[in-house]
Amino acid sequence: MRVGILAIGTELLMGQTVNTNASYLSRELSEMGISVFYHYTVGDNPGRIQLHLNALLEQCDTVFTTGGLGPTLDDITKEVVANTLGLNVILDQHSLERIKERFGLFNKIMPESNIRQAYFPEGAVILDNDCGTAPACIITVKDTDKNIVVLPGPPKEMKHIFEKYIRSFLLEKNQQAMYSKYLSIYDLGESSVEDALMDLVINQTNPTIATYAGDGKVLLRITSSGLVKEMNEIAVEDMVAIVKSRIGSHVISENGDDIDKVILRKLIEKSLKIAFVESCTGGLLSYSLIKNPGSSDVIDSALVTYSNESKMREVGVRSETLQTYGAVSHQTCHEMVAGLAAKTGVDFAVSVTGVAGPTGGTREKPVGLVYIGIYDGGEILTFENHFTGDRETIQRRTVLKALKLLYDRLGSETN
Amino acid sequence: MRVGILAIGTELLMGQTVNTNASYLSRELSEMGISVFYHYTVGDNPGRIQLHLNALLEQCDTVFTTGGLGPTLDDITKEVVANTLGLNVILDQHSLERIKERFGLFNKIMPESNIRQAYFPEGAVILDNDCGTAPACIITVKDTDKNIVVLPGPPKEMKHIFEKYIRSFLLEKNQQAMYSKYLSIYDLGESSVEDALMDLVINQTNPTIATYAGDGKVLLRITSSGLVKEMNEIAVEDMVAIVKSRIGSHVISENGDDIDKVILRKLIEKSLKIAFVESCTGGLLSYSLIKNPGSSDVIDSALVTYSNESKMREVGVRSETLQTYGAVSHQTCHEMVAGLAAKTGVDFAVSVTGVAGPTGGTREKPVGLVYIGIYDGGEILTFENHFTGDRETIQRRTVLKALKLLYDRLGSETN
Numbered sequence: 001m002r003v004g005i006l007a008i009g010t011e012l013l014m015g016q017t018v019n020t021n022a023s024y025l026s027r028e029l030s031e032m033g034i035s036v037f038y039h040y041t042v043g044d045n046p047g048r049i050q051l052h053l054n055a056l057l058e059q060c061d062t063v064f065t066t067g068g069l070g071p072t073l074d075d076i077t078k079e080v081v082a083n084t085l086g087l088n089v090i091l092d093q094h095s096l097e098r099i100k101e102r103f104g105l106f107n108k109i110m111p112e113s114n115i116r117q118a119y120f121p122e123g124a125v126i127l128d129n130d131c132g133t134a135p136a137c138i139i140t141v142k143d144t145d146k147n148i149v150v151l152p153g154p155p156k157e158m159k160h161i162f163e164k165y166i167r168s169f170l171l172e173k174n175q176q177a178m179y180s181k182y183l184s185i186y187d188l189g190e191s192s193v194e195d196a197l198m199d200l201v202i203n204q205t206n207p208t209i210a211t212y213a214g215d216g217k218v219l220l221r222i223t224s225s226g227l228v229k230e231m232n233e234i235a236v237e238d239m240v241a242i243v244k245s246r247i248g249s250h251v252i253s254e255n256g257d258d259i260d261k262v263i264l265r266k267l268i269e270k271s272l273k274i275a276f277v278e279s280c281t282g283g284l285l286s287y288s289l290i291k292n293p294g295s296s297d298v299i300d301s302a303l304v305t306y307s308n309e310s311k312m313r314e315v316g317v318r319s320e321t322l323q324t325y326g327a328v329s330h331q332t333c334h335e336m337v338a339g340l341a342a343k344t345g346v347d348f349a350v351s352v353t354g355v356a357g358p359t360g361g362t363r364e365k366p367v368g369l370v371y372i373g374i375y376d377g378g379e380i381l382t383f384e385n386h387f388t389g390d391r392e393t394i395q396r397r398t399v400l401k402a403l404k405l406l407y408d409r410l411g412s413e414t415n
Numbered sequence: 416m417r418v419g420i421l422a423i424g425t426e427l428l429m430g431q432t433v434n435t436n437a438s439y440l441s442r443e444l445s446e447m448g449i450s451v452f453y454h455y456t457v458g459d460n461p462g463r464i465q466l467h468l469n470a471l472l473e474q475c476d477t478v479f480t481t482g483g484l485g486p487t488l489d490d491i492t493k494e495v496v497a498n499t500l501g502l503n504v505i506l507d508q509h510s511l512e513r514i515k516e517r518f519g520l521f522n523k524i525m526p527e528s529n530i531r532q533a534y535f536p537e538g539a540v541i542l543d544n545d546c547g548t549a550p551a552c553i554i555t556v557k558d559t560d561k562n563i564v565v566l567p568g569p570p571k572e573m574k575h576i577f578e579k580y581i582r583s584f585l586l587e588k589n590q591q592a593m594y595s596k597y598l599s600i601y602d603l604g605e606s607s608v609e610d611a612l613m614d615l616v617i618n619q620t621n622p623t624i625a626t627y628a629g630d631g632k633v634l635l636r637i638t639s640s641g642l643v644k645e646m647n648e649i650a651v652e653d654m655v656a657i658v659k660s661r662i663g664s665h666v667i668s669e670n671g672d673d674i675d676k677v678i679l680r681k682l683i684e685k686s687l688k689i690a691f692v693e694s695c696t697g698g699l700l701s702y703s704l705i706k707n708p709g710s711s712d713v714i715d716s717a718l719v720t721y722s723n724e725s726k727m728r729e730v731g732v733r734s735e736t737l738q739t740y741g742a743v744s745h746q747t748c749h750e751m752v753a754g755l756a757a758k759t760g761v762d763f764a765v766s767v768t769g770v771a772g773p774t775g776g777t778r779e780k781p782v783g784l785v786y787i788g789i790y791d792g793g794e795i796l797t798f799e800n801h802f803t804g805d806r807e808t809i810q811r812r813t814v815l816k817a818l819k820l821l822y823d824r825l826g827s828e829t830n
Contacts (some may be wrong), residue, residue: 013451015442016627017636022456036428037463041437041454048452072609105804111606146824210431276719278699283698286719290697293773301725302653303718304691310716310759314729332503344725358708358771392706407611 001174003029003036004056007155008068008077021066021151021158028162031208031223032170032178044074050084061146062170067153069112069134078137082121083147085141089119092126095135096133102133124150127165132157138169156392178225179232181240182256183219188247188403193218196246200239208236216400219256253408259403260288266410267298272347276302277315277325277340280356280370285399300344307337314326315339317349326365328353333371333382341375348409349375350402354385356394370398376409393395416589418444418451419471423492424484424568427459431819436481436566436573444576444645447585448593448640460490465499468563472499476561477585484549486528493552496563497536500556502657504534506629510550517548532718539565542580547572562588594647596655597671597794598632603662608633611661615654622650631815634671654793666821674818676701681825682713687762694728694742695771695785700814715759720751728753730766737779739779743768748786748797756790763824765817769800771809785813791824 004023011017022039029036037060043050051067056063068077082089096118102109117134120126124137134152141148149166151158153226158278170179185193190213194201197220202207207224224232244251253262267274276286276299278412286302289295292377304316308327311317316339317332337351361367368389383405387397426432437454444451444676452475456461464483483492487737511533517528518525532549535541539552548569556563562579566573600608603691605628609616612635616624622639637654639647659666667674682689691701701717704710718729723742726732731754732747742745753765769785778783785805788797798820802812 007454009636010625011627012438013439013441013442013454014445014625015451018433019439019454020433021425023430024435025430026428030429035460036430039422039427039434039454039456043452071606107801113606134700264684266729275830278698280711281702283693283701283717284706285699287696287702287810290695290719290721291699295697296721296775299697299719300721301718301720301729302698303716303729304698304705304714305716306705306711306714307716312442313758314716314718360711391708395706 001034001062003034003061003062003064004040005036005066006052006056007041007153008037008044008049009041009065010074011377012041012067013043013182020106021153024155024159025064025066025162026076027210027212028167029170031180031210031221031225032167032174032176033225034170034174044076045406046076046080046083046162048225049077049080051202053081053084057141057148059147059164062149063147064149064151066151066158066331067134071111071116071133071151075116076187076224077150078120081139081150085121085139085148087123087139088122090122090134091115091118092118095120095126095128098135099133101137127161129161130164131160131308133146136161136165137164142155142400143209155363160403164402166400168193175227176225177229178223179236180223181236181254183220183222183240183243183251184253184256184258184262185220185247185250186216186259186400188218189213190218190248192221193247197243200242206289207232210237216396252404259400259407261292263403263407263410264289264292264295264298266407267348268294270410272298272410273300273344274298274345274348274350275300275340275344276349277336277351278302278304278337278351279306279311280400281307281352281354281398284354284395285350285402289405300346303340311336315343328355328365328369328371330371330382333373336381337375337380337382338374341380346375347377347408349373350377352398352402354387354394354398356398360390368394370394370401372398372402374405374407374409416449416477416585417475418449418477418479418483419453419455419475420451421464421467421471421481421752422456422481422568423459423464424456425489427456427482428458435570436568439570439574440479440577442609443582444585444591446595447582448587448591448638449585449589459483461491461495461498464495468496468551470500472556472563473562479564479566479678481566481573483499484532484551484565484567486526486531486548486630490531492565493535495564496554498537500554500563502536502538502554505537506530507533507535510535510541510543513543513550514548519527523559523722542760543775544572545579546575551576551580553581560588569778572775577693578605590642591640592642592644592647594644594651595638596669597638598635598637598655598658598666599633599668599671599673599677600635600662600665601815601822603633603665603666604628605633608662610633612658615657622647624654624656631811632673667819670688674815674822678818678822678825679704679707679710679713681822682763683709685825687713687761687825688715689713689763689765690715690755690761691764692715692751692757692766694717694721694751694768696769696810696813696817697721699810700765700767700817703814703818710800715761718755726751740761743770743780743784743786745786745797745799746790749795752788752790752795752797756795759788762792763821765786765821766790766797766818767813769802769809769813771806771813773806783809785816786807787813787817789820789824
């Protein structure tokens with residue numbers, strides 16, 4: 001099966017949006033053994049959309065479009081698809097009701113303009129969108145088995161519809177089965193992961209191995225495809241075992257979960273209470289847990305003690321400690337986490353103090369120097385770290401390291 | 416000037432790499448008043464590269480290629496460009512020396528295969544690459560004033576060559592001037608912005624108006640292009656005045672800045688100290704300021720009082736208040752910000768307490784109910800809000816609303 005992807009939207013050609021949809025779809029399709037031959041991007045212009053739709057239909061079996069399904073006048077994808085194939089657009093009552101309901105959920109009345117989102121080329125298979133107001137659709141080109149898959153532009157909505165409908169549609173069309181596992185790897189860079197697994201990656205045929213790096217996590221995707229479902233599962237599990245025998249201490253999840261979710265689950269399971277006191281990460285550490293549902297069961301409180309005064313006032317860091325060793329030191333980090341634990345009576349506590357930059361670094365305490373303290377039922381450990389990058393990068397890396405240290409402490413108790 | 420961008424590389428079609436080069440070039444070119452009409456991506460296949468190169472040359476004045484300049488056999492961009500234009504490729508001795516030198520810097524001897532990087536279509540203007548071994552080039556199509564700009568694929572190298580050579584080449588070629596302003600609009604959705612400016616958007620010719628929505632902010636770009644620099648500025652400023660006469664209270668910056676940066680600047684200017692006490696936003700509010708350099712000058716501290724106990728312990732919320740009105744109430748919100756202000760002695764303080772969901776909502780206090788309190792030099796105001804969306808969306812919207820309320824208080828003092 002040959003696929004072409006047509007992204008529609010002037011914002012892409014203005015460089016305001018990066019076309020992550022094309023790479024997401026390409027990755028998913030590649031994993032399924034489907035070849036993507038072209039990515040095209042055009043603006044919200046009917047002539048140019050039609051020209052490129054025709055070019056892709058000529059060369060490919062399935063054409064994906066992304067974008068141009070919104071309620072505004074420049075959203076014209078479905079109309080142009082219909083024109084290109086000589087079809088009418090007709091109102092889908094079910095979609096109209098769903099769009100109205102969605103506005104109703106938020107106590108709003110659907111604006112007139114959103115009616116456009118309920119019109120589709122005649123004969124289209126309509127796919128409900130649970131994440132937005134723009135339903136998607138699949139159109140089969142008359143007298144062929146070619147398809148046009150029309151997807152919304154916002155990546156979250158596009159992915160939702162791909163996951164829910166498109167993957168199974170393509171598998172069925174292709175008569176294939178598929179099994180994947182996603183290992184979440186932390187505290188090990190992408191190139192180190194690749195080095196450790198080099199021979200496996202080079203010799204891969206089935207299962208295939210792919211790494212995706214982002215935000216401090218390396219996601220390792222192991223996929224087997226073939227006619228027999230059980231054979232795929234066995235092949236993937238065997239490969240998981242080999243990977244874990246090499247870099248197991250860095251694998252924190254086998255279903256792609258982020259480390260914050262895994263930690264939260266462990267804390268909830270064990271009914272442990274936790275608190276944070278942060279300086280240079282400014283709340284990012286506590287938010288990394290609190291963004292998740294269920295965090296209220298385990299998080300007592302979090303303090304951002306940014307100034308020296310607040311370090312003394314909130315967690316009882318001693319003035320002499322700050323004067324002798326400075327705010328960024330093992331000693332201050334230790335007193336922060338000790339004071340927090342004493343004050344809150346939690347089971348676990350984490351402290352962070354460092355120089356996130358870009359200014360404020362000195363020769364002894366350069367930008368990127370960060371201390372992380374862990375209180376674990378009486379025992380206190382502090383860790384010195386040297387991170388590189390700009391301010392936000394150092395803040396993110398600090399949070400990831402603190403989470404990994406926390407994970408290791410939590411893990412060592414259960415495993 | 417019409418531009419087309421052709422990205423070359425099978426890794427893009429496999430989804431292993433996101434095509435950030437296309438968005439970078441598009442953004443830079445848009446800024447210069449140059450219109451990008453197409454992004455194409457093809458694999459390392461001579462036939463398909465040539466086909467798309469010809470298609471772009473037919474429709475555009477300048478074609479950019481990115482990728483395919485490496486030393487391996489699948490790097491064929493320059494050969495295909497030469498073939499397409501009927502040119503020979505010839506060795507450039509200067510480039511060969513530079514490549515050898517670059518290997519020498521790292522105490523390595525240049526592998527034989529890298530010689531390929533020193534071959535160029537005859538007549539090409541060769542552009543040294545200081546960040547890698549692949550030089551770029553500009554080729555003028557014979558008997559036309561069309562150009563092909565051949566750039567390396569790694570974003571760092573591509574940007575370096577664009578900055579150093581390509582921008583000035585294009586400005587000279589185009590003899591155009593351009594002026595843009597970016598209005599940052601908050602607390603007003605994209606469709607409301609478009610409704611308010613509908614007639615302007617529909618009738619736009621010069622200046623042009625474009626909206627870009629993301630993360631609670633609508634960015635309105637107003638651009639005028641024409642020969643005379645001053646005329647462009649006047650046209651844009653006139654349009655800015657019209658927009659501000661309609662939605663001025665939502666325009667928080669005229670240079671595209673985010674609201675957190677604007678607030679931080681105001682606080683620093685006025686030497687004001689601020690503190691935060693958050694519940695359901697879990698540190699995200701304080702981090703929205705602390706992620707910026709310079710925040711240490713104005714932020715005293717931030718408390719995440721997630722549990723009832725911590726609300727009492729940290730900011731002195733009274734037990735009766737929590738019992739009578741609940742943690743999510745005007746009263747608790749008021750006591751939180753009052754207690755924080757008393758404890759820290761800051762000039763401004765902000766409190767947040769709400770139900771971020773997905774669970775924990777009741778009929779009286781549904782998911783999305785959030786109170787925001789502002790302490791402003793003695794005066795305390797609390798605001799009831801009803802947000803929609805999933806947990807993280809409610810948290811983000813709460814932070815944006817709190818920032819807008821804070822901005823309004825700060826603004827009302829200066830303006």
